[in-house]
Amino acid sequence: MAGMDEAVAELAAEHGDLDALLAGLADDQWFLPTPAEGWDIRDQVSHLADTNDICVDTITGGPRPLNEEALKFPNPEAFTQSGVDKGRAMTPAAVLDWWRTSAARNRDVLSQKDARDRVPWGLGMSAKMMATARMMETWAHAGDVRGALGMEPSASPRLQSIAFLTLRAVPYALSYAKVEQPAGTLRAELTYDGETWPIGPDDGDNLITGDALEFCRLGIRRVSRAQTNTLKAQGALAEAALDNLRAFL
Template sequence: MPEPSVDTVFGDLQQEGEELDALVSSAAPSDWARPTPAPGWTVAHQIAHLEWTDRAALLSLTDQEGFAAHVQDALAVPESFVDEGAAAGAKLPPAELLQRWRDGRLALTRACRQAPPGERFPWYGPPMKALSMASARLMETWAHGQDVADALNVRRQPTARLRHVARIGVRARDYAYLVRGLPAPEREFRVELTAPDGADTWTYGPPEADQRVTGPALDFCLLVTQRAHRADLAVRAEGHDADRWLDIAQAFAGPPGAGREALGGPR
């Protein structure tokens, strides 16, 4: 599948943020205290995490020394720094937290557009170009937005923006093995995903590959962001290596997540 254009990535990032913004803006202040599927995290924690991570991304793009110091602070408490960042923001009044998140989104998008296209910027995982940083922020916004939607009992309509999430999930295949200390398969897999409109198919990898993954793009994105258990999704693997990957896939940087418990059937 061809790489998306610069305007497409930045435009989709803005739209993803605006969609989640509309969801939480319409929620009552008491709804921000609702628990989400992430243990110990409320709706406020989810938005606070996005605000906190957007600030970290902005720091990476504009002050690499400052970001390096931030990473050292994180390494001092590797098991808790993400939760601590979310907890600190979740203590704010919802209106104040929402405005901080809005301001941070705007600043980050501006910094991404102004960044030199070929330069790579530090991150918790491998360094990334600004365009990849924007795609990663979209992925995180969508994933944490799913937690918010689940908490508020809202069923979101999947959009073509999921192609960014799917692409990251495919490209992060070897990283999922790396963070688990496992050797990655030597050959590429073929991944074929049915787009949300039901008309298109998003394809990755050589068509002749004997290891294959197929299914709805939404389900694949839920899998690689660990927002649903594999048993509850219509994602299928052909081949031992592909099957193993679906058990460990992750689209996000950092240590392996705990994932979600199986609910007992497709969503």
């Protein structure tokens, strides 16, 4: 399964980082407000646990696959809130156990898939991309937890996979924003720890450059383009991408 082992290993590493952060929390810290309005740390972890469960059911044919479960709610916000509300009826210890169990199941079912197997998540994606998407979401919400604790967002070489996913999602992001996609092909050259990561086709005629962490945080909508300092666009497609970047459904 070329590429699948690495994707699951990155997911496991991101889970491990979040677990280490959560394991040291006192009960009262679970109720600290996070940068997501109205959500505390318990809410963030509950959302991750619930979406882990939905991912497992989507892959295995369980009772709550995403494309069926989402239809039970009037809008995406209500769907997301349902998982948060489930956690609000639980103690912090129970939420942590829920998340740990769901994360382990998520890794297990993904590890049994071939990288190219299709997963009916939204419009559909490969199993490898699903593993990267779960890693990205874990990193995003772990960043919110870190924000509640007065910590900076984490940065690791796994940002390269998140950046790749984010660049791949540009057509979806523009469609979501109801923006017509300019002509051209898009590539990025992003910096991390003294390295430059080329992402996208070598002959791309539109270019995004800048810091990988900033690019990924823009993709998960934790900062606006106006709040970034290093990201530059060359070409109309690159400009539209940075204006509307979105790495998730």
